[in-house]
Amino acid sequence: MARTSGSIGTETAERIRSAAEQLFAARGFAAVSMREIAGEVGVQAAALYNHFSNKQALLESLLVTHMEELIAAWEAEACAEEGPERALERFARFHIRYHVSRSDAVFISYMELRNLEPENFRRVENLRKTYEAFVVGILEKGLTCGEFTLVDSRISAMAIIAMLTGVNTWYRSQGRLSLAEIEEIYTSMVLRSAGALPKEASCLAAE
Amino acid sequence: MARTSGSIGTETAERIRSAAEQLFAARGFAAVSMREIAGEVGVQAAALYNHFSNKQALLESLLVTHMEELIAAWEAEACAEEGPERALERFARFHIRYHVSRSDAVFISYMELRNLEPENFRRVENLRKTYEAFVVGILEKGLTCGEFTLVDSRISAMAIIAMLTGVNTWYRSQGRLSLAEIEEIYTSMVLRSAGALPKEASCLAAE
DNA sequence: GTCTATACTCGGATAGAC
DNA sequence: GTCTATCCGAGTATAGAC
Numbered sequence: 001m002a003r004t005s006g007s008i009g010t011e012t013a014e015r016i017r018s019a020a021e022q023l024f025a026a027r028g029f030a031a032v033s034m035r036e037i038a039g040e041v042g043v044q045a046a047a048l049y050n051h052f053s054n055k056q057a058l059l060e061s062l063l064v065t066h067m068e069e070l071i072a073a074w075e076a077e078a079c080a081e082e083g084p085e086r087a088l089e090r091f092a093r094f095h096i097r098y099h100v101s102r103s104d105a106v107f108i109s110y111m112e113l114r115n116l117e118p119e120n121f122r123r124v125e126n127l128r129k130t131y132e133a134f135v136v137g138i139l140e141k142g143l144t145c146g147e148f149t150l151v152d153s154r155i156s157a158m159a160i161i162a163m164l165t166g167v168n169t170w171y172r173s174q175g176r177l178s179l180a181e182i183e184e185i186y187t188s189m190v191l192r193s194a195g196a197l198p199k200e201a202s203c204l205a206a207e
Numbered sequence: 208m209a210r211t212s213g214s215i216g217t218e219t220a221e222r223i224r225s226a227a228e229q230l231f232a233a234r235g236f237a238a239v240s241m242r243e244i245a246g247e248v249g250v251q252a253a254a255l256y257n258h259f260s261n262k263q264a265l266l267e268s269l270l271v272t273h274m275e276e277l278i279a280a281w282e283a284e285a286c287a288e289e290g291p292e293r294a295l296e297r298f299a300r301f302h303i304r305y306h307v308s309r310s311d312a313v314f315i316s317y318m319e320l321r322n323l324e325p326e327n328f329r330r331v332e333n334l335r336k337t338y339e340a341f342v343v344g345i346l347e348k349g350l351t352c353g354e355f356t357l358v359d360s361r362i363s364a365m366a367i368i369a370m371l372t373g374v375n376t377w378y379r380s381q382g383r384l385s386l387a388e389i390e391e392i393y394t395s396m397v398l399r400s401a402g403a404l405p406k407e408a409s410c411l412a413a414e
Numbered sequence: 415g416t417c418t419a420t421a422c423t424c425g426g427a428t429a430g431a432c
Numbered sequence: 433g434t435c436t437a438t439c440c441g442a443g444t445a446t447a448g449a450c
Contacts, residue, residue: 012415028321030237033443047416049445111318114234151392155384158377159370159396166369177362185358189366193400219433240425253428254434262426 013051015041017065020058025104029059029112059112060120066105067127073098074134084142085196088160091138092190093183095164100179103168110165132157139194149195160190220258222248224272227265232311236266236319266319267327273312274334280305281341291349292403295367298345299397300390302371307386310375317372339364346401356402367397 019040023032034055038045052058077094079087099106109124116124135157142148150156164186171182226247230239241262245252259265284301286294306313316331323331342364349355357363371393378389 026321028235028237030235031322034445035443043415044417045444046418046446050415055444115238151388151395152384155389155392156396158373159393162373162376163366163370163400166365166373169369170365177359181358182362185362186366188358189363189400192402193370193396195399241427242425250433251435252426253436256427257433 012041012043012047016048016051016058017062021062021104021108024059024062024112025107029055029108029115056115056117056120059108059115060117060123062105063109063112063116063120063124064127066102066109067124067131070098070102071127071131074131078134084138084145084147085191087138088135088142088148088191088194088196089187091135092160092164092187095161096167096183096186097179099165099168100171103171106165106168132161135160142194142196147196156194160193163190163193219248219250219254223255223258223265224269228269228311228315231266231269231319232314236262236315236322263322263324263327266315266322267324267330269312270316270319270323270327270331271334273309273316274331274338277305277309278334278338281338285341291345291352291354292398294345295342295349295355295398295401295403296394298342299367299371299394302368303374303390303393304386306372306375307378310378313372313375339368342367349401349403354403363401367400370397370400 016037020032020037023037023040033045034048035045037058038048041048048058052061074091074094077090079090082090113121113124136153139148139150139153139156143150143153167182167186171179173179177185223244227239227244230244230247240252241255242252244265245255248255255265259268281298281301284297286297289297320328320331343360346355346357346360346363350357350360374389374393378386380386384392
């Protein structure tokens with residue numbers, strides 16, 4: 001996804017990004033050295049600088065790309081004609097599935113925000129707000145047409161996203177419950193928290 | 208609160224803990240140096256080692272004490288005779304208020320878990336499980352007596368805690384809404400997500 | 415585009431005087 | 433209990449050969 005800050009090789013750059021993503025997620029940006037990343041890729045530390053101008057640019061690349069891909073993925077999945085309740089259900093399922101499948105990138109995006117230099121931080125924050133606005137939009141539509149009962153759509157959007165993202169902190173694929181079951185539980189909790197009619201849980205069985 | 212790992216002075220130790228808490232919260236455990244902490248306290252770096260055996264022990268002290276105090280605070284606030292719905296409401300309000308008031312410690316407790324050595328990690332994890340068990344207990348009581356509608360009390364407990372803790376990521380005391388208003392919104396969302404009867408929102412106006 | 419070699423800075427932690 | 437001085441390892445990043 002470009003953003004390689006002055007370089008050419010896309011092949012090696014991708015391997016660097018992938019190694020950095022894993023290492024940053026496991027031990028944190030500050031605790032991981034360029035030497036370590038290079039070692040994982042199989043090159044010398046100096047070679048990384050052919051692909052990313054410095055460690056900060058590497059982090060920025062990971063966070064920006066993650067947010068751009070997340071937004072693009074939802075835009076591809078969203079369905080404009082859908083009613084708010086179905087839309088919120090679709091979002092909840094999407095968010096859980098996407099976040100669980102990209103847990104390293106998600107983790108970094110929450111944990112390493114503070115290690116971004118101001119300009120990079122603003123860029124990522126704007127992308128995050130774009131994503132949050134999707135939920136706000138759904139909730140407001142639901143408020144207008146009376147399907148939801150909410151005091152404040154922005155607060156509720158944050159609350160719902162926090163709840164859904166929380167799955168990542170404990171989900172393990174070997175766990176007690178399948179992802180489908182977890183999706184089901186969270187979807188019903190999200191819909192109820194938004195004040196959607198509980199009886200509408202019938203349509204949950206659709207997907 | 209003890210845990211000073213071989214030292215005496217409680218006065219200086221507390222100032223070290225306080226400085227470390229602020230710095231770790233602002234920039235992360237790995238990115239903060241012992242010299243920096245010492246500078247904030249107004250002593251030389253070597254003096255820190257009279258109070259904490261090393262940097263790891265300092266982090267452990269912060270996380271363990273935070274969890275112990277959190278648990279003690281809830282135990283002091285919980286009310287055994289209360290019904291599940293009122294208990295869940297009380298918990299939601301408590302959790303938000305406590306977490307907002309101790310945001311640095313809360314932030315560190317989530318962000319720096321991975322920087323704990325295995326034994327310290329286990330100790331903190333056990334305390335965290337103890338806290339989560341409070342919510343599981345409330346939910347199960349509510350399930351038994353039919354006040355709540357849930358598929359899985361453990362998952363729902365995690366979801367509720369994640370939602371509530373999320374307040375810390377965006378709350379600012381100068382913000383658009385007062386803490387009381389935020390508390391109100393979250394309480395109603397939590398109760399609804401647990402399947403409590405929406406009409407019972409009447410009792411929310413009590414506090 | 416990658417290598418080796420290195421400049422330069424800063425980290426945690428300890429020794430021993432006071 | 434705090435200080436000064438210091439050890440030693442590790443960090444990012446660059447220079448220049450190939």
